[in-house]
Amino acid sequence: MTHACFDPKLLIKNYPRGEKELLGPFNRFGPKDTIDWFESKGVYLKAEGDGRMFPTTDSSETIINCFLSTAEKLGVEIHTQQKIESIEKVNDEFHLKMKDASLIKCEKLILATGNSSKGHIWAKELGHTIQEPVPSLFTFNVPASPLSNLSGISFEDVSVEICKSSFSQSGPLLITHFGFSGPAILKLSAWAARLLNKKEYSFEIKINWTKDHSLDQITQKLLKLKKNHQSKTLLSENIFKLPKNFWRLALRRLKIQDDKRLNDLTSKEINELSKLLFCDNFKVKGKTTNKEEFVTCGGVTLKEVNFKTMESKICKGLFFAGEILDIDGVTGGFNFQNAWTSAFLAGMPAS
Template identity: 45%
Template sequence: MQYLDIIIIGGGAAGFFAAINAAEFNPNLKIAIFERGKEVLTKVKISGGGRCNVTHAEFIPKELSLNYPRGEKELLGPFHGFMTGDTMEWFEKRGIELKIEDDGRVFPVSDDSQSIINCFLQETERLKIQVFKSHAVQNFGKEENFWSVKTNKGDFSAGKIMLATGSNPKMWSMLKKLGHQIIEPVPSLFTFNIQDVRIKDLPGITTEAEVKINSKKINLESKGPLLITHWGMSGPGILKLSAWGARDLEKLNYQFEILVNWLPGFTSEEILADLKDLKTELAKQQVVKNAQFDLPKRLWKNLVIASNILEGTTWADLNKNQLQDLSDQLIKGIFKVNGKSTFKEEFVTAGGVNLKEINFKTFESKLHKNLFLAGEVLNIDAITGGFNFQNAWTGGFLAAKAMSED
């Protein structure tokens, strides 16, 4: 049986970050990462469309924590210990130049996630951290004063152990046996499946919108870019709603209605008044052919036709009902959602280890000494990828600090 000081189960973002930082805090430690797959850092590889959305440019701990539907309260303290600015400095110190895009997402200047992966692999090699691929953990448990880990390739033991295994039901099951409560996982970031003539044949169109769940029981709304896809609606505005509504929408079996305001910030009354002005100003022009309010032309056309306005109709020809219908389509169009689609590779869940069982100063289990947990193995998730990575970096760093101490 090989003995190590620290065993980290899970070769993803949180696992590598913890291992590297622990080795830097204490170079004398024998540290190993166990990854069940043939490759490590697979989520890092495909995140952000292969560019790796490292973090998000929000530099105030309280404001940063507001982006976590589950974990908001618990992460506030940890973010005072390690957050966005620290993450950016960490990577830049290791030769990875970063850039902040207009929407706040942070990417490597290379626009290639391989830069991040190479950085991690070089660091593990430099610090002599062992990386065991294709090592599936079959069981782990607490002996008298150490942890034993049984894998498909052999048995190991360590003084401290960390789980950074993401949404892995098998590992959750093992933690359950140790007394931890697992909050049942449900999908968190997903797109809405919508079959509707108003958005048919418009995939690729993006526009700012306000989206609200059309239900008296669920008070959820979000604002942001909405992307029309082949199967319905996506984009940050929709993904935020799916994250905050993860559990409520699962209870509805993903069958519900949404209200879409294509002109965020405006009311029906304001738009109706504008439309009446346009009826006079553009009297002889065809309604369909004159997109207004900076809306994409094809979307405008579909919303006009949905308002019982025939092609060829001029602004002067519009009656009171048509003006009201067009105002409603622009401000409170009702769309029926029939199911969801998830990004299989970037799958994020709401669920995991109950946060009440974790000491968030160290990310150590309150139930078992020298057992640490970080990343999505915990019941923490965020509204986009960059925030999920920041959770991994913060948890990995603080756990590393605690694990490196005697």
């Protein structure tokens, strides 16, 4: 529903697109206002350990019912199965031509069609520039990954970098049948959404399995371990708190026997191990949707919108809310918060 982050300056850091523009709107209607709004309707939210917020019922129906009953109480008319053929601005009015040839006229109009291409077409016809929609929030496919046997194993905190770019992220990582998933990968896919689309999802990543240790720090740690625990093995010591199966496979990849005593590790082997832990390279080819969640990067250009009212700067009386705008957040409730905030701000002047 939202994210338990109540400082707008921190909250905006979760939006690869829209960071600057959302600061003002979040100060006026942020996660706390979302929680209060739902509570005032008898819907209570709870926060998970990582900040994601859900209704206490754990059911999306609670939210749907809340909106439907609130709309009914306020006398909002809902027309379903009514296809709009075109939207035109005629003097100070919008003319919505319906498929059944009827005409709906209004002075104020909010476009909240999510990532639908139809919404983008209407916004364009009304004078707006559309940033090309491309997917955000996806997992990376690594065909022939040497780690595919570790599918299902997760790592607490690693850092991942897209080679030959300035994009890197750290956090938990999950090995899947297809390649890599988990928050570090999803965040990276969101921040680098445009670049990865340009590369047609064929690129290289490097993983530092120790998160932020330098190559030298890793080597020094291994040398110290060798000195202090000569008769032990790497598997029994498990430095950097990495999963045991990962160590086993790492040693196999470097053709080092896993029962080799630390004292018997050669300098070459220590150097190779350090390099593998510091900079493990993988070739990514393709992407997979994260569960069924997908979010689109792209939409109505932000500089064409007044973020105090969500009204278009180009077409008076036209307002935007939600994902139709070139705004998207990382996973964790941030996309919904953008929808609640912009809808609240647009709803005031448009009503």
